[in-house]
Amino acid sequence: MxxxxxxxxxxxxxxxxxxxxxxxxxxxxxxxxxxxxxxxxxxxxxxxxxxxxxxxxxxxxxxxxxxxxxxxxxxxxxxxxxxxxxxxxxxxxxxxxxxxxxxxxxxxxxxxxxxxxxxxxxxxxxxxxxxxxxxxxxxxxxxxxxxxxxxxxxxxxxxxxxxxxxxxxxxxxxxxxxxxxxxxxxxxxxxxxxxxxxxxxxxxxxxxxxxxxxLGKTFGNLMVDLRATNTKLNARAIRIVEAATDLGDAEADELLKSCGGEVKTAILVYHSGKKPEEARKLLKDADGHLKQALRTAGGEASPD
Structure with missing residues (x-):
C-alpha cells in the first residue's frame, strides 16, 4: 500500500x-x-x-x-x-x-x-x-x-x-x-x-x-573519448588535448585534425611520437586505455 x-x-x-x-x-x-x-x-x-x-x-x-x-x-x-x-x-x-x-x-x-x-x-x-x-x-x-x-x-x-x-x-x-x-x-x-x-x-x-x-574512457578526469559533434564539444576536445600536452589552441586544433578529431589518438601521438595509425593500434591493443597505451609506447604523460 x-x-x-x-x-x-x-x-x-x-x-x-x-x-x-x-x-x-x-x-x-x-x-x-x-x-x-x-x-x-x-x-x-x-x-x-x-x-x-x-x-x-x-x-x-x-x-x-x-x-x-x-x-x-x-x-x-x-x-x-x-x-x-x-x-x-x-x-x-x-x-x-x-x-x-x-x-x-x-x-x-x-x-x-x-x-x-x-x-x-x-x-x-x-x-x-x-x-x-x-x-x-x-x-x-x-x-x-x-x-x-x-x-x-x-x-x-x-x-x-x-x-x-x-x-x-x-x-x-x-x-x-x-x-x-x-x-x-x-x-x-x-x-x-x-x-x-x-x-x-x-x-x-x-x-x-x-x-x-x-572501460578506459577517461584519462585522469579528462573525457578523452568524447565525440566532438558540435562547436562546444570541439572546443572542449581542444582544451582536453591542451591539458594533456604542452600545446596551445592552434597547435592542439591542428593535431586533433591530423588525428581525425580523436582526442586519445592525438594525446598519444604527441607523447609517443607515433603516427596516428600506429597510435590507434596501440590503443586497440590496450583496450582503449590511454595510460596503458602510453606506457607501452614509452610515454610518461599524466593529466594535470
Whole structure:
C-alpha cells in the first residue's frame, strides 16, 4: 500500500507549505535536498558492485539497459542518451526504455506502468540477452512495469539491478543487486520527481560514468573519448588535448585534425611520437586505455 511508503509520507517540514513565503519555499526545498547526497552515499557499496558488473558486461559486448515509468523512465533515457556524446560509446550500448514508449517522455501515458507484461515486450523488442545488465528504476519499489521487467531479466539470465527509494521494496527480491537511497518524505507529498528523482539521477550518473571510467574512457578526469559533434564539444576536445600536452589552441586544433578529431589518438601521438595509425593500434591493443597505451609506447604523460 502507498501509505506505507516513505516517499508517500507527509513531511512535517512542509505541512504548512501553502502558507510559506516564496523565499521560505525555496529554503525548505533546499534544506531537504541537502540530505539526498548522504542517502546516496550510504549506497556506495552496492553502487560500486553494480558498476563493476556493468563494466565487465559492456567489455564483453553486453549492454546496459535502464527501464522505468514516469520520471524514473525519463531519467534512464536521459542518462543513456548522454553516453554517446560524452564517452563516444555506441548508441546501442546504453539503452533507456520508458513505460508507454517514446511519447511518454513528454506526455503522461496513463496506466502504462501498471502492466508488467509491457516491460517484457519492451525488453524482448531490443533482444535482451544473458550478456546484458538491466537497471529497473522505481522510486516506490513496487511499479508493476519494473517488477515485471526484472523478473523477465532474471529468467533469461541477464544481470538485474533494482533502484528504489523505499526500504523493504519489492524490487530487492527480484534483482541481483539492490540500490536503495532512502531520501524520506517529499516536500510535496508523493512528488517523487523531487528528492527521489534527484537521488535517481545521482545514482545513474555514477553507474554510467563509473563503468565508462573502468572501460578506459577517461584519462585522469579528462573525457578523452568524447565525440566532438558540435562547436562546444570541439572546443572542449581542444582544451582536453591542451591539458594533456604542452600545446596551445592552434597547435592542439591542428593535431586533433591530423588525428581525425580523436582526442586519445592525438594525446598519444604527441607523447609517443607515433603516427596516428600506429597510435590507434596501440590503443586497440590496450583496450582503449590511454595510460596503458602510453606506457607501452614509452610515454610518461599524466593529466594535470
Amino acid at each position: 502507498l501509505k506505507h511508503l516513505t516517499t508517500e509520507a507527509i513531511n512535517p517540514a512542509s505541512e504548512s507549505l501553502d502558507d510559506f513565503t516564496t523565499y521560505e519555499i525555496v529554503q525548505v526545498i533546499n534544506s531537504q535536498d541537502a540530505g539526498v547526497a548522504e542517502a546516496v552515499g550510504k549506497q556506495a557499496k552496492p553502487i560500486a558492485e553494480a558498476i563493476d558488473v556493468i563494466a565487465d558486461r559492456l567489455a564483453k559486448s553486453g549492454r546496459l539497459i535502464y527501464f522505468g515509468a514516469g520520471t524514473s523512465g525519463r531519467l534512464g533515457v536521459l542518462d543513456a542518451s548522454e553516453c554517446p556524446p560524452t564517452f563516444n560509446s555506441d548508441p546501442k550500448q546504453v539503452v533507456g526504455l520508458i513505460a508507454g514508449g517514446p511519447i511518454a517522455l513528454t506526455t503522461s501515458v496513463e496506466g502504462a506502468e501498471d502492466h508488467p507484461e509491457l516491460a517484457v515486450q519492451d525488453l524482448q523488442s531490443i533482444n535482451l540477452s544473458a550478456k546484458d545488465v538491466v537497471v529497473g528504476i522505481a522510486t516506490s519499489g513496487r511499479t508493476p512495469y519494473v517488477v515485471g521487467g526484472l523478473d523477465y531479466a532474471q529468467q533469461i539470465g541477464a544481470f538485474a539491478i533494482g533502484l528504489a527509494c523505499n526500504d523493504n521494496n519489492e524490487l530487492a527480491s527480484r534483482c541481483n543487486v539492490a540500490i536503495t537511497p532512502v531520501v524520506g518524505p517529499e516536500i510535496l507529498s508523493g512528488s517523487t520527481r523531487m528528492k527521489a528523482g534527484t537521488a535517481t539521477k545521482m545514482v545513474l550518473n555514477m553507474l554510467s560514468t563509473g563503468a565508462m571510467i573502468r
